[in-house]
Amino acid sequence: MLRNAxxxxxxxxxxxxxxLVFGSKQLPEVARGVGKSMRILKAETRALHPDPPHPAASRPDSREP
Incomplete structure (x- = not known):
């Protein structure tokens, strides 16, 4: 359905x-607003999902006695 979209x-x-809808003078402002909204959304979704622990940190080092 959306192959040629x-x-x-x-x-x-x-x-x-x-x-036509926004006018050529307001398009940069609209784009800036969308960009800010996307950055905020990305930051909030990262805050909801804490980073998993690094796999190397949980693995014991074989060099230590």
Missing amino acids: SEPWHLIVLLGVCV
């Missing part, structure tokens, strides 16, 4: 619709 003319039409 990323053809170049689809992106051109999408960009044209965005320019």
Whole structure:
């Protein structure tokens, strides 16, 4: 169903619709806002899932007596 969804003319039409809806002067502000939102979302999802312990830290070192 979505095999041909990323053809170049689809992106051109999408960009044209965005320019018509938001105007060419507000597009950088909209893009900045989306970028900030994505960074916040990524930081929050990282905070929900703590990092697993490093595998080398839990493995005993064979060099120690």
